[in-house]
Amino acid sequence: MQELKCVVNGKNVAIMIDPSRSLADVIRYDLGLTGTKKGCEEGECGACTVLVDGLPVDSCIVPAMKAYGKSIITIEGLAQNGELDPIQEAFMEAGAIQCGFCTPGVVLSAKALLMREENPTKEEVRDELSGHFCRCTGYLQFYDAVRIASEKIKNRKNKKQ
Structure with missing residues (x-):
């Protein structure tokens, strides 16, 4: 057993784990954040994607200890103070949520x-989402949702200025 220390959705985490476990398993089963889905468990489908230090990773093939000292965001961590992230709002508005398995x-x-x-x-959206x-x-x-979210983000920035 080894201690994994990281930040998950803005909260410090220190947990003893078997170092052979995947990040997806630790997120789902130890931390109870079941929005991170396990599909192929080979890094091919993208269902397990989380952000590690701002970069998307297939958490099913990442050893959990690789997250030591890093910041992880799961789908549960996007909404802030009860308000959905613009990308979450956009996915709903665009009808980009169907069965929901790949959505997070x-x-x-x-x-x-x-x-x-x-x-x-x-093309950039296609390339970014090609692993899903x-x-x-x-x-x-999905393309429509990213376009809508981009506009929402720009509008929010303009309102703050």
Whole structure:
């Protein structure tokens, strides 16, 4: 057993774990954050995507100890003070939530993209989301949601100025 210390959704975490476990297992089963889905467990479907220091990672293939000292954001950590993140609002408005299994990972990848690029092109969105498999074929709605979220973020910035 080893102690994993990290920050998850803004909260300090210190937990004893078997170092052979995946980050997805620790997030889901030890921390109870079940929004992180486990699909293929091979890093192919994107359902387990979380942000580690702002970058999307397939948590099913990342050893949990690789998160030591890092900041992790799961889908549960996007909403702040009871207010949804603009990307979450946009996914609802665009009808980009169908069965919901892939949604947390797609939302987090889209969030990472919008943190890097305020106004991504359709090609940039496609590239960013290419590691996600949606069985409901909601890809067009994903593009719409990212566009809507980009506008929401710009509008919120303009209101603050």
